[in-house]
Amino acid sequence: MQTAAPFVPASASSIAELRAAAPGCRGCELWEPATQVVFGRGDEHAKVIFVGEQPGDVEDQKGLPFVGPAGHLLRRAVDDAGLPVSDLYITNSVKHFRFERRGARRIHKTPDQQHITACHPWLVSEFAQLRPSLVVLLGATAAKAVLGPSFRVTRSRGQLLPWPASAQHPEDFPSDHEATALATIHPSAVLRADDREAAYNGLVADLRVAAGALT
Numbered sequence: 001m002q003t004a005a006p007f008v009p010a011s012a013s014s015i016a017e018l019r020a021a022a023p024g025c026r027g028c029e030l031w032e033p034a035t036q037v038v039f040g041r042g043d044e045h046a047k048v049i050f051v052g053e054q055p056g057d058v059e060d061q062k063g064l065p066f067v068g069p070a071g072h073l074l075r076r077a078v079d080d081a082g083l084p085v086s087d088l089y090i091t092n093s094v095k096h097f098r099f100e101r102r103g104a105r106r107i108h109k110t111p112d113q114q115h116i117t118a119c120h121p122w123l124v125s126e127f128a129q130l131r132p133s134l135v136v137l138l139g140a141t142a143a144k145a146v147l148g149p150s151f152r153v154t155r156s157r158g159q160l161l162p163w164p165a166s167a168q169h170p171e172d173f174p175s176d177h178e179a180t181a182l183a184t185i186h187p188s189a190v191l192r193a194d195d196r197e198a199a200y201n202g203l204v205a206d207l208r209v210a211a212g213a214l215t
């Protein structure tokens with residue numbers, strides 16, 4: 001089985017230490033064609049953690065998550081929903097960009113379950129450092145990565161779930177404080193939607209529910 005586990009420093013005491021170790025990960029084959037690893041970023045003491053799918057083309061080049069079009073949309077939605085923008089940490093289920101080459105273009109390819117599983121130890125290590133009060137799962141990949149493969153975003157989006165009790169493997173996550181998880185659509189799905197405005201409003205409505213759990 002492919003896994004990042006041997007590359008995650010077990011004794012890390014900060015996000016910075018984890019981030020420093022991530023470029024050495026060889027937990028699956030995705031590191032090789034990618035430009036660089038894209039680790040999570042944000043406030044080291046953030047109460048809110050956002051989990052996306054994997055870095056996109058722009059993120060792969062810049063080395064930072066959610067700095068492309070989906071990231072811009074997400075920031076606007078977070079703001080419109082009244083979530084504390086300065087108190088966020090944002091990361092991905094898989095930390096290398098998976099793509100297919102078509103001529104000069106690199107086309108995003110959804111990560112397989114094996115990549116999600118391989119990369120999971122990094123996500124677990126980020127949760128261990130941050131101990132978030134609110135976990136927002138963006139899209140099917142993040143929701144399945146954390147809540148399990150049978151979770152359906154279309155059916156259960158926008159619901160407040162007890163955290164980490166709702167996780168597929170609650171024992172992976174710190175459980176000594178009360179927290180909430182919520183799954184919603186991915187900002188990229190808003191960008192692809194036929195009715196963008198309706199999709200955007202749906203995302204903001206879900207994030208408002210999430211914001212309500214913080215107060």
Ligand code: URA
Pocket residue numbers: 052053054055056059064065066067068070071092188
């Ligand atoms: N989509 C994601 O899921 N993550 C990113 O970092 C960028 C786009």
Ligand code: SF4
Pocket residue numbers: 003004022025026027028029030031037094095096115118119122
């Ligand atoms: Fe390691 Fe995750 Fe990159 Fe695979 S995708 S090499 S597990 S950091």
